[in-house]
Amino acid sequence: MGSRDLRFSIWVVFGLCLVCVSVGFDPVDKYYINCGSSSDVTVGNTIYVSDKSASKFLSTPQDILANGNLNSIPRSEESQLYRTARIFTGPSKYTFSITQNGRHWIRLHFYPFVYQNYDMRSASFSVFSQTTALVTDFSPKNVTVKEFSVNITSGDLVITFSPSSNSFAYINAMEVVSVPDSLIVDDASLFNPSGAFNGLVNQALETVARVNMGGPYVSLENDTLGRTWVSDRSFLLQSNLATNVSKILAVKYPAGGPTSDTAPPSVYGTCTKMDSGSDPNSNFNVTWAFSVDPGFQYLIRLHFCDIVSTAANQLVFNVYIDSFLVAQDLELSTKTNGQLATAYYMDFVTTSFDKSNLTLSIGPSRQSGYPDALLNGLEIMKMNNSRGSLAGASILPTFPGSKKKLGVIVGVSVGVPLVLVIVGILLFMHRRRKQERLRHSRAWIPISTNGGTTMGSKYSTGTTVTIASNLSYRIPFIAVQEATNNFDESWVIGIGGFGKVYKGILNDATKVAVKRGNPQSQQGLSEFRTEIEMLSQFRHRHLVSLIGYCDEKNEMILVYEYMENGTLKSHLYGSNLPNLSWKQRLEICIGSARGLHYLHTGDAKAVIHRDVKSANILLDENLMAKVADFGLSKTGPELDQTHVSTAVKVCLSTAKSKFMEWLLNHPLLLGMMMMVSIEVRSSQH
Structure with missing residues (x-):
């Protein structure tokens, strides 16, 4: 067999492998919509139905279907999806019936073009699910695919498009597809500080980056879950320090471990590794850098497959996320029962980021006989914050059914x-x-x-x-x-x-x-x-x-x-809690005084609490005091004003509060409170 025939045979086998990969998972719920189009289109093995066929899912105040200039559409496998778009001039929603609860992809495809009086390059809008703000004041400037995964616990999935003030919204194509339950599980590790992270299955996620290390672009046709994987070359900080290896046909998936749904063989079968050459003293890291949004936590999934070693225990290396050592002396064969070229992944959850970039590095371990390190694939996913948002500070709208209540949505979204x-x-x-x-x-x-x-x-x-x-x-x-x-x-x-x-x-x-x-x-x-x-x-x-x-x-x-030790009242009266020591009482009193002092002096206008009592002083896990319950508070006078009467709800003259009685019986503590400028005045003052 000639070399040309051999190469042809290899590509045939490779193609068959990819075909096998692409028919793995069969989602229960699957909606693919070619928005704005009067005909279906096929991308790979997926049929995106026409906007007309999907109209039963849509509620919108006006039907505007846009056709783009074919010459302006970028050439790609998915280019057919960007030739048309649906335009929304007011709040509009798609409602999808969900057959099987669990995690679902939401993929939104955007490509701005000019249609009549609508210049989509200037469009600004927000997109919401029932519980999550997906994007707010969003304005795509080129081909953009926003991929989210949300956990649906019951009922329908409602996706609402809400134009910003004096603007409109649009969408070229949309996907809502079931995700295997095994894809996201509660088995992630925190770092800085280290520990286990619980609750991952309930998080809404947005894909920030999905990267095939050492390999080419992997299209949605060649991924069982319709994902795309980009090459890592543009993310490498010093590409001269790295080299690539490819052994796709060698990849094995372990029983009970990762599957082709986790990542395809075309990802596990390629890697970027240290280019140590023949220098046994090489000591450097291979580093990638990514842009992220501050104010969010991130799920980072690292895909490994040792396609480099010829025997177990050869490759030992370290992994760093943002300069933190998250995997020390990692030896992959110990994770895969001694098997080489076997798929393995690790999940890490970051703390909330306060900057706009994230770095990932691999480097040599002192335990290794020869300096080397590798990485096969990477996924970075933004996690929703405590307010249910993936888009920063946002108000989630209400989704009523009547036209009368729809006006309230307009007020929320458009103002x-x-x-x-x-x-x-x-x-x-x-x-x-x-x-x-x-x-x-x-x-x-x-x-x-x-x-x-x-x-x-x-x-x-x-x-x-x-x-x-x-x-x-x-x-x-x-x-x-x-x-x-x-x-x-x-x-x-x-x-x-x-x-x-x-x-x-x-x-x-x-x-x-x-x-x-x-x-x-x-x-x-x-x-x-x-x-x-x-x-x-x-x-x-x-x-x-x-x-x-x-x-x-x-x-x-x-x-x-949350305050672990409850109220001060519960520690002073009628409970089985241990008695507070003199030092603890002193620190609680001083802490409360400092909190009240800050209210009085921390702003141009003083704030008078008006309900100081032991039930409204809470204690954290270290018995540090914090003043609570500001429902009766009043804004006081300007700080430079004097002789102003304040109607204090609970005052010393009446001594109604047991906490005040306790203070009166401890003049030293009361004196210390006065030393930090706390003034409690009666209504007769």
């Missing part, structure tokens, strides 16, 4: 002033007539706009709260439900005038205290508003931090940092 005017007039007209009848119901109805939040109730006249700067604190109701195990009564850790307080765990493993307003309570709207206004503008180690709030579904919910 149309007319909606607010109409709502304000209606509230004013009906307030007096309904006030008496609704006095006992107290069902809160929030109406959100871009300029702030109008928090009204069927009992109140509606009070405008200007909290435009606090929008990033808004948490979806479903996220609060999940955090509290659907408000499990066994998770209740306290009951106050506002309502019950539940222990909760957000999907990023953050422990929280969730205060759920009781509609029958005498406290409510004003306290809810004051708490958000106060805690969103103050940050101090001795003030309880507000993590977020929720005003969906007629609820008023406040979410705080």
Whole structure:
């Protein structure tokens, strides 16, 4: 057989391997839409149905189907998807029936072109699922594929396109496809600090990078899950330090381990490795750099397959993420039962990034007889934050069914002033007539706009709260439900005038205290508003931090940092907790005083708490005191003003609070509080 025939045979076998790979997973739910088109198109083995066939999934105020200039469309396997687009001039939604709960891909394809009066290069819009802000104020400038994976627990998947003010939205193609349950599991490691990460299966993810190290571009046709893998050459910082190896036919998948769904043989069968040459003293790292969005955690999946070694225990190396050593003295054959060329991967979760770049490095280990290191593939996925967003500070819209409520979405997403005017007039007209009848119901109805939040109730006249700067604190109701195990009564850790307080765990493993307003309570709207206004503008180690709030579904919910040791009151009275030592009491008192002092002096206008008592001083795991419950607080005078009376809710003169009684019996502690400038004045002052 000649060399030409041999090469041909190799490519035939390689092609057969790729065909076998591409028919692995058969998704239960699979929607592929060629948006804006009147005909189906086929890409690889996938048929994208026409916009006409998919119209049953869509609710939109206007049908605008756009055709692009064929000469402007980039040449690629997927180019047919970018010849047409659907344009949205108002909030529009696709509703997909989900047969099997679990993780699903959402892939959105964009390519801007000019159609009549619509220049898609200038379009700006947001895209949401029910629980997650996918993108906000998004403006694609060239061919862009945004890939997300979300965990759907019940019902339909609703994807909403919401144009920014004075703009429009568009989409060229869309995919909603089931993902194998085994693809994302709770088996990731944290680093800096190290530990296990739990809750990964519930995270919404966005693909930031999917890279085939040492190999070429892998198209969606050659991946069982329709993914694409790009070459790593453009990410290498010093390509002269690296070399490539390819042994695709040698790849093996272990029983009970990674499969071709994890990554295809064309990824595991190629690698980028150290180019040590013949120098046994080589000592350098091969490094890749990637752009990321600050303020998020990231799931980093590293794919390994030792296609370099000729025997077990030859290759030992280190792996670094952002200069942190995450895998020391890694020897792959120990992970694959002594087998070479066997697929293996590792998952790591970062802390929240405060910068816009991430680096990954591989380098030699001191345990290795010869300096070498390799990497076969890499995936970087952004994780949703505690507010259910993949797009930074965002408000998740409500998705009602009626046309009347659709106007509220317009107000949320586009900020149309007319909606607010109409709502304000209606509230004013009906307030007096309904006030008496609704006095006992107290069902809160929030109406959100871009300029702030109008928090009204069927009992109140509606009070405008200007909290435009606090929008990033808004948490979806479903996220609060999940955090509290659907408000499990066994998770209740306290009951106050506002309502019950539940222990909760957000999907990023953050422990929280969730205060759920009781509609029958005498406290409510004003306290809810004051708490958000106060805690969103103050940050101090001795003030309880507000993590977020929720005003969906007629609820008023406040979410705080979790304080392990509860209230000071529980340690002083009527509990089986150990007695506080003199030193602990002293530190608690000083800490509380510092928190109050900051309220009095930390801003141009002082803030008067007005409800200082032991039940409102919380203790963390180290018994550090933090002042809580700002619902009765008032903004005081300018700092340079004097002789101003403040109506303190709980004051020394009456000594109603047991905490105050305790202070009066300990003059030394009271004196120390006064030394840090705490003034508690009676209403007669």
